[in-house]
Structure formats: C-alpha cells, structure tokens
Amino acid sequence: MICGRAIGDEVLRRIYDRDIKEVVIVSPWISPETASRIKELAKRVSVTLVTMNDPQRPPHQAALSSLYELVTETIRPMRAWLIALGVLMLILIPISAIAAATYLLLHVPTSYVTPISVIVGATVVGSIIGGIVSILMGMGKTRTVRVMPLKGLYILPNMARLHSKMIILPDKGVVGLGSMNITGGGLHGNIECWTWIRDENITKKALEFVNWLATQTTYVPQTTAQTIEIERDIE
Structure with missing residues (x-):
C-alpha cells in the first residue's frame, strides 16, 4: 500500500510497463493534464475510461472534450x-x-x-x-471528424454519484484501489492512499463491476448498487 501526498506518479508507474496491453480506469473526475496522459497511453495500449458528467466542474468538462481528436478523412x-x-x-x-x-x-x-x-x-x-x-x-x-482514441469512454450522469477510484490491468490480473482521483490534485496535491492487488478472481469481479457501470445511463438508485465481495484478506 502507498500512502502520502503526491503519490500519483508512483501509483501510475505500473500502467506504463512495456508488457501492459489493456488498462481500465474508473475515476469520477479527470483533469486536462490527466486526459493528455490517458490519450498518450491509448496510443500503445487499449484504454477504457469510466467517469461522470459533472457540469459543475469546468476542468473536468474540458478534460472530457480534450479526449477527442480531430482527424481528416479522405x-x-x-x-x-x-x-x-x-x-x-x-x-x-x-x-x-x-x-x-x-x-x-x-x-x-x-x-x-x-x-x-x-x-x-x-x-x-x-x-x-x-x-x-x-x-x-x-x-x-x-x-474533419472527431475521433475517440480510447477503446471505451463511459460517462455516467452526475446523479449516479460515482465515487469509485480503480485501475484494472486485465491481462496482468491486477486491480488498483484507493482514494485518488485521476486528476492533477489527486496525483500531485492531495494526501491519498492506494494499493495494488494481484488476484485473478478480484480482477474478474472488478471487470464485471465496470461492465455493469457501462450500462448505467440514468440514475443508479443506492438500493441497486452492485458490490464486490473480496473473499480473501488483503495484506
């Protein structure tokens, strides 16, 4: 487990391993800085992002818009x-x-x-x-068309109250969990905690959770929220 201020670069170092093929990111908010990093990552690996549509956060909205690229087609x-x-x-x-x-x-x-x-x-x-x-x-x-370089971008309505922060490396059977949003503040400013778990069963359940999130295009009532049961102790 990693805890402290400005732990973002140390946490994200893992997703830049050369043999990583796919990255799934769940973060309620992103920033223009992290959107740029996500786009760069998407040039060499498959990236899926699950986030919220929060009109009260202009930097987040700007970051979502910046994920698209203008491409000229013949x-x-x-x-x-x-x-x-x-x-x-x-x-x-x-x-x-x-x-x-x-x-x-x-x-x-x-x-x-x-x-x-x-x-x-x-x-x-x-x-x-x-x-x-x-x-x-x-x-x-x-x-000229707008192109999304990510494999998938799932934007939940603000009313869904997404608060999960998670990074999944499916081909490695690894899940990262913690308090850190994938934003400039989360990476470089706040005091956060993060842990990486290598477990195929937990990875499978985390991906099932992401697939469920991807289907939520309207408000998700608290009574129907899906939970992930971790069936072993985490050291």
Whole structure:
C-alpha cells in the first residue's frame, strides 16, 4: 500500500510497463493534464475510461472534450488525370476552337458565319463547364471528424454519484484501489492512499463491476448498487 501526498506518479508507474496491453480506469473526475496522459497511453495500449458528467466542474468538462481528436478523412482521393483533363478542356480546346473558327470565317462565305459562331460558342462554353467539373472531381474531397482514441469512454450522469477510484490491468490480473482521483490534485496535491492487488478472481469481479457501470445511463438508485465481495484478506 502507498500512502502520502503526491503519490500519483508512483501509483501510475505500473500502467506504463512495456508488457501492459489493456488498462481500465474508473475515476469520477479527470483533469486536462490527466486526459493528455490517458490519450498518450491509448496510443500503445487499449484504454477504457469510466467517469461522470459533472457540469459543475469546468476542468473536468474540458478534460472530457480534450479526449477527442480531430482527424481528416479522405472521402474521395485526388485523381491527377482528371485535373489534367480539366486543364486541357479549359485552355487548349477553347483556344483551338477559336483559332479554327477564325480561319474558317476568313475563308467561307458570309452565310456560314452565324452557324460557325454558334458551334464555336457552344464548344467553348461546354469545354469550360466540363473542365471545371473535371478539375473539381479530380481534386478529391476530405472531411474533419472527431475521433475517440480510447477503446471505451463511459460517462455516467452526475446523479449516479460515482465515487469509485480503480485501475484494472486485465491481462496482468491486477486491480488498483484507493482514494485518488485521476486528476492533477489527486496525483500531485492531495494526501491519498492506494494499493495494488494481484488476484485473478478480484480482477474478474472488478471487470464485471465496470461492465455493469457501462450500462448505467440514468440514475443508479443506492438500493441497486452492485458490490464486490473480496473473499480473501488483503495484506
């Protein structure tokens, strides 16, 4: 067991082991600092977070928002040949049509002037429209979306009164329990206690508790709260 002020880094050192594959975090509140650490952790391991939606804590709300990342997705890839075709239609075809019309107008009877002008005009307009469409289609299309890098994010309503603080390492059969919120104050400011328990049965029950929490999208009456029975003494 670890007790004292600013024990956060010592507690969290365990979740950064190279062979850790999955981390499940239960904390009523997080802070922008810890949200950043959770996102970094999620780049190499599977992370699930269970927390609350507490509108009375702006730092917590800011931390939840910061968990999302803006990612640019390609909807339609760029096609260079369509862009080249569009440029050709915008420049070469109108110039060629006008040059040909000029030559013909100088060498044909006056009665042919109007038909030639109509044909050339239609060719130029059609070429310009086709060129613009071709370039637009060739340029491709992207969109920016919000992406959640965590495996799971479960946010309970504030009325659920979540107060559990727990970190589970499922592949190691380890559960961490204590008083520490995963916030800046919990990690670096407050006097807290924390203990790590290696026990497959307790780990299984802790995961069952998390799965139950994940189903709670409305107020959880105290009379239906699930408990975990630890069937052995913890030294």
